[in-house]
Amino acid sequence: GGPPGRRNRGRDDQGQYGEGGDEGGGVERLALIRGTDIHVRTAASSFQDFVRNFVSVEESEKAVRRAERERRRERRAERTAADGDGNGSESGDSDDDEDMDRDEEEGEEEYAKVPMYMDKLRSILLGRNDAHDPNQDNVVDDAELAHAGSAPTASSLDINSIHMYYHSPQCQRLYSQLVSYPAEIVPLMDLVLMRELTSLWALLQEELDEDDPDRLLLPSSESELPRVQVRPFNLRRLSHMRALDPDSIDALLSLRGMVVRTSPVIPDLKVAHFSCAVCGTAVTITVDRGRIAEPTRCETCGVRDSHRLIHNRCVFGDKQMVRVQETPDEVPSGETPASVVVFAYDDLVDAVRPGDRVEVTGVFRAQARRVNPKITRVKSVYRTYLDVIHFRGVGAGARKMGE
Numbered sequence: 001g002g003p004p005g006r007r008n009r010g011r012d013d014q015g016q017y018g019e020g021g022d023e024g025g026g027v028e029r030l031a032l033i034r035g036t037d038i039h040v041r042t043a044a045s046s047f048q049d050f051v052r053n054f055v056s057v058e059e060s061e062k063a064v065r066r067a068e069r070e071r072r073r074e075r076r077a078e079r080t081a082a083d084g085d086g087n088g089s090e091s092g093d094s095d096d097d098e099d100m101d102r103d104e105e106e107g108e109e110e111y112a113k114v115p116m117y118m119d120k121l122r123s124i125l126l127g128r129n130d131a132h133d134p135n136q137d138n139v140v141d142d143a144e145l146a147h148a149g150s151a152p153t154a155s156s157l158d159i160n161s162i163h164m165y166y167h168s169p170q171c172q173r174l175y176s177q178l179v180s181y182p183a184e185i186v187p188l189m190d191l192v193l194m195r196e197l198t199s200l201w202a203l204l205q206e207e208l209d210e211d212d213p214d215r216l217l218l219p220s221s222e223s224e225l226p227r228v229q230v231r232p233f234n235l236r237r238l239s240h241m242r243a244l245d246p247d248s249i250d251a252l253l254s255l256r257g258m259v260v261r262t263s264p265v266i267p268d269l270k271v272a273h274f275s276c277a278v279c280g281t282a283v284t285i286t287v288d289r290g291r292i293a294e295p296t297r298c299e300t301c302g303v304r305d306s307h308r309l310i311h312n313r314c315v316f317g318d319k320q321m322v323r324v325q326e327t328p329d330e331v332p333s334g335e336t337p338a339s340v341v342v343f344a345y346d347d348l349v350d351a352v353r354p355g356d357r358v359e360v361t362g363v364f365r366a367q368a369r370r371v372n373p374k375i376t377r378v379k380s381v382y383r384t385y386l387d388v389i390h391f392r393g394v395g396a397g398a399r400k401m402g403e
């Protein structure tokens with residue numbers, strides 16, 4: 001199990017989108033991720049542009065309109081150049097556009113535009129715990145849930161995916177890729193964020209004076225930077241647990257309901273440590289989506305099936321099973337409420353408790369289970385669940401952060 005691949009991926013991924021130019025693997029970098037329409041560098045640069053420049057949906061829409069006007073003007077200039085001195089009606093259009101430009105640009109100067117997600121990254125760098133503020137949500141009475149647990153909450157960054165959708169045509173495409181292929185896009189976003197966090201850290205190191213109070217809060221070396229993970233939420237479409245589409249398996253989806261049960265914390269194997277019983281050679285294997293590729297033959301002594309799992313040298317994370325049920329108003333009359341199982345990992349463990357009304361954003365999974373072969377109904381062959389990426393409190397019962 002586990003969130004979409006992010007915990008199971010090593011540093012290998014970093015080579016996939018680097019701006020390194022010619023140093024090795026150039027061909028692979030330009031390739032699409034197998035089985036998807038994701039062009040890695042395009043997706044990474046779209047997300048980077050979003051993180052660096054998103055101020056508000058209004059500002060993004062203005063920028064898109066401005067770019068369209070710019071393109072129209074260039075085309076007109078080309079036509080005019082080709083025609084000679086052009087004609088009257090076209091220059092009239094051009095004047096209107098320029099007036100609009102001026103109006104919009106004057107309006108923009110009234111306040112300082114702070115890119116929202118860069119500001120959040122700055123807060124994370126300075127160890128300020130405000131990266132989970134509810135931000136311009138269209139749900140009026142929602143509130144972020146308290147992110148309990150011992151892990152620093154600032155190591156995750158909530159991304160309102162509606163912001164991304166409206167940022168640019170490129171980000172609109174990225175949004176659809178995120179929904180269809182979260183296992184590929186979420187780790188890619190994590191890598192982009194880490195790179196942005198690192199450059200921001202380097203910039204602040206240079207910019208802040210020695211006696212600036214913020215300077216003291218800044219990590220003193222690059223190795224102390226927190227790991228940041230993206231938590232996308234607020235998808236454009238809500239799914240209903242009564243009608244989960246098998247076509248959505250492995251896709252990102254959001255659904256709402258009430259938490260009815262939470263399990264105790266379950267240890268979640270992340271790195272398996274094996275030792276050869278014959279010669280003692282150790283092998284560590286990163287668990288990939290719940291599967292452990294146990295070594296079959298020792299590379300040192302050549303003996304087959306000689307490996308034993310050494311429990312106290314394995315790396316475990318936290319995992320929790322949460323059952324979310326339809327709220328009474330959603331249950332058709334005469335029916336029993338539908339429910340789904342969702343798995344929360346690491347700092348999302350204990351983030352919700354029974355009675356909470358939540359919107360869960362996560363990856364829809366199906367796992368084959370061993371069944372009596374006489375039972376042939378397709379329903380009983382797979383169990384479905386969600387690997388949680390984000391919890392959001394909704395409705396009147398939502399807890400305010402910190403309560």
Ligand SMILES: [Zn+2]
Nearest residue numbers: 276279298301
């Ligand atoms: Zn051996």
